[in-house]
Amino acid sequence: MTRLSVNLNKVCLLRNSRGGNSPDPLEAARACIAAGAQGLTLHPRADARHATLEDVIAFAGLPEVASGTVELNVEGDLRPELMRCAYEVGAHQFTVVPVMPGEVTSSRGWRAYDDHDGLAAAVRFFNGKLRVSVFCDATETSVAYAARAGADAVEFYTGAFAQAFGKPSGDALLEELGRAGDYARSLGLRVHAGHDLDTVNLPACLARLKPDEVSIGHAIIADTLVHGLVPTVTRYLEVMAGA
Numbered sequence: 001m002t003r004l005s006v007n008l009n010k011v012c013l014l015r016n017s018r019g020g021n022s023p024d025p026l027e028a029a030r031a032c033i034a035a036g037a038q039g040l041t042l043h044p045r046a047d048a049r050h051a052t053l054e055d056v057i058a059f060a061g062l063p064e065v066a067s068g069t070v071e072l073n074v075e076g077d078l079r080p081e082l083m084r085c086a087y088e089v090g091a092h093q094f095t096v097v098p099v100m101p102g103e104v105t106s107s108r109g110w111r112a113y114d115d116h117d118g119l120a121a122a123v124r125f126f127n128g129k130l131r132v133s134v135f136c137d138a139t140e141t142s143v144a145y146a147a148r149a150g151a152d153a154v155e156f157y158t159g160a161f162a163q164a165f166g167k168p169s170g171d172a173l174l175e176e177l178g179r180a181g182d183y184a185r186s187l188g189l190r191v192h193a194g195h196d197l198d199t200v201n202l203p204a205c206l207a208r209l210k211p212d213e214v215s216i217g218h219a220i221i222a223d224t225l226v227h228g229l230v231p232t233v234t235r236y237l238e239v240m241a242g243a
């Protein structure tokens with residue numbers, strides 16, 4: 001069964017737009033947990049435009065997270081203060097994401113020109129206390145970089161697949177994801193997926209890739225504006241159960 005980790009960056013973004021604490025990301029996290037989400041994800045960026053290190057600390061204090069019933073996945077680049085924060089609060093997973101200066105959002109996985117020594121050092125830093133996942137392209141090369149660094153998991157970037165969904169190129173990209181996932185599993189890695197997944201493209205992704213975990217943020221919060229957070233998370237879990 002694939003686990004759903006709800007990314008709450010966008011709730012933090014809305015909160016930050018007024019400088020107060022409304023909407024409260026912790027309340028949103030509690031609602032996701034109440035709806036049955038198995039995980040929570042935050043991606044604190046260096047510019048602090050949405051989730052912050054304080055949010056990571058607050059989420060880690062939720063009883064379900066502290067007890068391990070619900071996993072906290074911290075995503076981001078290899079900033080020492082971010083890695084230290086995830087380690088010290090006892091997050092369950094750190095997903096290393098290649099971040100390019102000025103980017104609007106993530107658009108690719110780990111590549112040849114990324115900091116491979118830094119990635120291996122991060123795996124050593126977390127030293128088995130946290131699962132380390134690497135945001136990867138659906139290629140053997142990208143997966144091999146993660147495996148060589150000693151990571152436990154890969155998270156496949158699904159943005160290109162999501163954009164092409166419903167077209168022949170979407171089918172081809174899904175097949176690439178599936179093959180890369182098979183390769184990752186053959187190396188003993190867990191397989192995760194994320195970026196621009198929604199209730200429309202999710203069933204096909206789950207059927208071919210069979211990920212251990214998906215992290216979904218933007219579409220859940222967009223759906224939430226119309227339908228509410230608990231009904232939306234419930235709907236995603238229903239879609240996943242039916243896949």
Ligand SMILES: CC(=O)[C@@H](O)[C@H](O)COP(=O)(O)O
Pocket residue numbers: 007009010043045075097104105106135194195217
């Ligand atoms: C790694 C990934 O695909 C998402 O976490 C994405 O990076 C979300 O970040 P934003 O919410 O800043 O777009």
Ligand SMILES: NCC(=O)COP(=O)(O)O
Pocket residue numbers: 007041075155193194195196197215216217218219
């Ligand atoms: N790792 C992907 C993630 O957390 C959420 O991505 P998105 O659903 O906001 O595109």
